[in-house]
Amino acid sequence: MIAQYMEKLQSCPLFAGVASDELNAVLGCLQARVIRVKRGQIVFQEGEPADQVGIVLSGWVQIVRDDYFGNRSIIGRAEPGQLFGEAFACAGTQMQVSVLAAEDGEIMLANCRKVLTLCKNSCSFHNTIIYNLLQIVARKNLMLSRKLEILSQRSTREKLMQYLLEEAGSAGSSEFTIPYDRQGLADFLGVERSALSAEISKMRAAQLIECRKNWFKLLPQEK
Amino acid sequence: MIAQYMEKLQSCPLFAGVASDELNAVLGCLQARVIRVKRGQIVFQEGEPADQVGIVLSGWVQIVRDDYFGNRSIIGRAEPGQLFGEAFACAGTQMQVSVLAAEDGEIMLANCRKVLTLCKNSCSFHNTIIYNLLQIVARKNLMLSRKLEILSQRSTREKLMQYLLEEAGSAGSSEFTIPYDRQGLADFLGVERSALSAEISKMRAAQLIECRKNWFKLLPQEK
DNA sequence: AAATGTATGTTGGAAATCCAACAAAAAACC
């Protein structure tokens, strides 16, 4: 019954390195099951114990939070192949967000706690899953830290510069292209698009950077 | 030789649930060793492979990053009992930060990769360590997400309100005390202390909140 | 009680950011 999802599951980082013929056993071990959801349906509810992780097979889900006064805000989304709820399951806390289907679709639910604590047979894939899970959570950790460093900067220029320096660092070069257009970059940096454009112009005039569209070059500064 | 550190190690969340008499075996499995460091000494160097995690036994360390132009910025610290470098080790990336001793002290280094991949004997504590590690990383993840949500807000009022709503949520009440003084809160929210004070006054006048020192109460709003 | 130090609140001008509207350039479409 799960055969039809094999391809999608194999592209999911949680199952990286698990051979096709092992996947079925893994899914059994995780008590995996597929549910169909309708647009608007609640997949996870804030406050419930988090022992499941979800994997989007089709459609997509919104991750939302309701604050103390009941105002709902959207804090993220997950698309096909992506995992959600893993941080809560691994942290052993209750769900601190709700997840609801944004479209009709299919979700696989897997019991994450099982793989961590209960299953006694230390099957070879068991370790793989744990390793993948740890890697996923740790990578997310690094992404969040990186973004936090940027948003901690006070001014638009500092935020942009922090971002560009990191891009230069990971490109290993002072020239690189970024994966955002201006609006996307503004959103990522948490600033106004027009303010960002203006700041880029100023920095260009000040010989700090060169850029054309999404290509940037950092110019060395003598102090 | 490691006996003297037992107490400190047992308070480290990485070893939670490991019995005293097992701890020695665990440390062996992790190839743990203690190094003495002098103030200013580099413990981890940006760019080197991250297969070690560090645990501060005494003194404290700074986590720093050098940007593309070589400018160093301090992005964190770890104090006795705390872990550092775990995100990189678990993510399987190179160190993206450097760690250096801020004072003379002692650091335990443990081979984190070992516990994840190599060790074949599935000793009982082995699972405990992995579980602890996953929990540590996942919890950090939640903390970072939480802070990110706050810093993503554009205005001082929105940042403060986001923070207060979360505090109210986790207190399960509209009244609660916060663990910061005004300066600390301002730093956490990424705003100016004076601007924060002013905003608090306005919100008080607008009947949004009541507060005295670090006690706050959110007032219900009819819309 | 007086003196000192620290935390918090207040204020006014400088600076930065937001916001909306428009101009210019680039890309997509017919």
Next chain:
DNA sequence: GGTTTTTTGTTGGATTTCCAACATACATTT
């Protein structure tokens, strides 16, 4: 090529935040 749409840059005024300075309240010490 010409038209339309999208993206990017620019501009000016309203708003917000920063910054420094000072006032007040509170706590601690002597």
